[in-house]
Amino acid sequence: MSYGVKGRALRSAACAAILAAFGAPVLADEIFYVSGAVGKAVENFGALVKPWEEATGHKVTLVPMPASTSDQFGQYRLWLAAGATDIDLYQTDVIWAPQLANHFVDLTEAAKDLAPTHFPSIIESQTVDGKLVALPIFTDAPALYYRKDLLEKHGKSVPKTWAELTETAQAIQDAERAEGKADLWGFVWQGNAYEGLTCDALEWVKSFGGGQIVEPDGSISINNENAIKALETAKGWVGTISPDGVLAYQEEEARGLWQTGNAVFMRNWPYAYGLGNGDDSAVKGLFDVAPLPSGTDGGPSAATLGGWNVAVSKYSTHQEAAISLALYLAGPEAQKARALSESNLPTIVALYDDPDIAAQQPIIPRWKDVFLQAVPRPSAPTKGKYNEVSSKFWSAVHNTLSGSGSAAENLELLAVELEDIKGAGWQ
Ligand code: GLC
Secondary structure: OOOOOOOOOOOOHHHHHHHHHHOOOOOOOEEEEEEEOOOOHHHHHHHHHHHHHHHHOOEEEEEEEOOOHHHHHHHHHHHHHOOOOOOOEEEEEOOOHHHHHHHEOOOOOOOOOOHHHEOHHHHHHOEEOOEEOOEEEEEEOOEEEEEHHHHHHOOOOOOOEHHHHHHHHHHHHHHHHHOOOOOOEEEEOOOOOOHHHHHHHHHHHHHOOOOOOEOOOOOEOOOOHHHHHHHHHHHOOEOOOEOHHHHHOOHHHHHHHHHOOOEEEEEEOOHHHHHHOOOOOOOOOOEEEEOOOEOOOOOOEOOEOEEEEEEEEOOOOOHHHHHHHHHHHHOHHHHHHHHHHHOOEOOEHHHHHOHHHHHHOOHHHHOHHHHHOOEOOOHHHHHHHHHHHHHHHHHHHHHHHOOOOOHHHHHHHHHHHHHHHHOOOOO
16 A cells, blocks of 8 residues: 555635634645445445545545454454554444554544534443543444335234244245245344354343343353343244344345345344335335344343444554544534435434434434443453454354254353453453
């Protein structure tokens, strides 16, 4: 990668306001932003950063990464450990802050006016030992996507429990297949062995009253009867209401099947809402979203808290421009653009009252309470060990789903492994 220092003229007088906020450089920088993406995020990135490029004269190049957050994390950790100067900004998952904090610039001072406009809990999730490690660009909490037309046709209501979902999915799948829809499946989700499975499985476990793997006080809680019940329930879906291939699905594979009209239900994040209503979607106008089902009648529904942020590398040689871009991407203009074009949930409080967002992406105001009550993965209590904890968890779950050991056996073993990782205490 090379850095061309280009003098770029300010292109538009309409950008004066941005200019006032972000400052005009004497020389333009070419900066590199690394990010994984789902949906159309890569395609839309150019339009998203254009106003900032026009105002500042800088140029941003997106370095696209694989969609899997686990794959991104592995690569970023290598680059950061090597002190790579090639990358100026990293788009970071909500769970990474404690593990990567040492490699990022403290944005507290730069964001002193912007940060108070965000939800305090989200700013808090990116604050490690008093240092603001990354600025939030969107938050995430999943939904149960369901086909309104199919539920109506078969006289079913939106399931409130996983048992109801199982029954409804099977009934509609059977009836539709009998009518010749051979490719229709009841329920698609993320069963691949990666961070996404940690999210899905945490939702099953939590909604059955089985805790949060590792509790906020650091205790390991995963080996319990309710967690076992939750995983056995999910195992029952594989090959019945979900294709065997679900064990290799990430977000995009689930959306692919759903968006061609071949699923009754899907578990996915809000980004799939706008895409599902796109002109090229077979389910445009035919679906709606609901909170994920509960494990027990009248029990809690659980949504895993997700979300993405932007961090400035300590090793960047263009820090001023990089910080300016981080502020822009976390600011109201870019967050609104992202909400409209990608149905991502903003982290700025006021955008939940924005009439354009409510009209174009109605899931957003509806999902405010869902993400505010979402369950965090145990990245805060397990500190630098979160990735190890999560990968042990998703492996135990994946083994269970694929029939390699029972849930009881796998969770018992997992608890031993986690105690081992914890050692004398999480650090
Ligand atoms: C979504 C979430 C992120 C999570 C990932 C798992 O991108 O925002 O937090 O880790 O899905 O696949």
